[in-house]
Amino acid sequence: MTTTKNFEIFSRIQPNEYIGRFLDQNIRPDGRLLDQFRPTFVTAGTVATANASAMVRLGGTTVVCGIKAEVCEPKVDTPDQGYLVPNVELSPMCSSQFRPGPPSAKAQAVSEFIHQLLKKSNVVPLESLCIESGKAVWVLYADIVCLNYDGNIIDASLLALVTALKNLSLPKAEVSPLLAVEADPSETVQPFLLTNFPVASTFCIFNQPNVLIADPNDTEESLAKETVTVVMDTNGEICRVYKNGGTTVGSDVLRACFGHCKKRTQQIKQVIEDALNQ
């Protein structure tokens, strides 16, 4: 006679076997289908002290993104460009796998992923952050704090950041003759409309059985052979593919990834629009 206790013990001592039994039946321990993403909830403007903010719940993974704008001098070789500085914080609060102390390798990797993605895909036109060429530009500090870690931090973080950016309005600023920057908080402008934005979709690859699952949770992520992330923008163009070499797959698997990613991007576009319209 099997009781709940037996399943729990089995999942602890033989986690690979346990998840394998589900994947053989084309289903996952939490009841999802292999290509099903978890319910995604987005709320914009949750933090009043930030210039823009958003909170995202992707299944259990919860992140909050707050954007604060400050003024500084632009770089000499790019006098018209402002800065966008994303920073993802994975503290011991969100999961017991993170140790207290300086940012872990994972947090730094995710921060850098998002930073490079936004820079290379040119989704955020940094010229729109210019106050006066060569003298003053806006720097947007985007702090993404993870509150509860249940896998797939990249999708959730990027979604929170994009929602916050779409919601961003900065005070109208100009450089006075005394070279001080005066900002008028009563008059705000939206620096960019971001009609075209990137959406990330993360997948995990298992070897036994040979399956691809979408939106892994924490357990699935730790048991998978590899995690693949595909970033697509709302125009249908692929911005980034990240497959870091844990295992080899056929090109049909990658094509399946792109297909799921396309569907997911459209889905997320609708979710963001609903969140901003509220």
Next chain:
Amino acid sequence: MSRVELLTPEGLRVDGRRANELRKITAKTSVFSQSDGSAYIEQGNTKCLAAVYGPREVRHRMQALADRAIINVEFNVAPFSTSERKKRSKNDKRSLEVATFIRQTFEPVILTSQFPRSQIDIYLQIFQHDGGLLQSCINAATLALIDAGIPMLDYVCACSAGCIDKVPVLDLNNLEESADTPELTVAILPRTGKVNLLEMESRLHIEKLASVTELATEGCMQIHKILDDVVRKNTQHLKDRLTS
């Protein structure tokens, strides 16, 4: 230089409250799945989150105590929580001080002797800073510890109070705190009324001390009622789910 009038002659403060009124408090427990206990408190515009892990194995073996659990508190203020962005590192003195206060507040209240050689971690995160950080953290930590099922002697309810123009006022917000108002935070165990923590960094005339402390204690009792309601509602909900 014009000074904002913190208390009008009619007795109204900047946010429309009376001198002895608490801000609106909403509290939720069990908000996260990874931690053993979690709570989210909104007190006016201050938003605070607490996550409790434990009792679990001690991270550094050398620190383990043979007869009880050690309590570890981490206090973190998000960079976007204040009107001016301030990236405070977790190890800056102010954060460590607040973390120490909270740890010392809970050490005598949690029944640590039931869990020798283990560690209870309390993580606090502030999302929006509108004054009353220490009190929100203590209240959130209490709820999170109850949610985690860690045995305690009693709730620990905290409230801040101050003195504006010689009138004792309850629950100061950021504007009032930064305007050199004498401010006092008190944490009590509501059942006995015993004082657990009393913290004041500003100057207050000794004759006013009693009335301000009394006002803060009354505020604590009000907060206790609110926190208790939340815990009871949650437990009722669990009970209904179990028996249905």
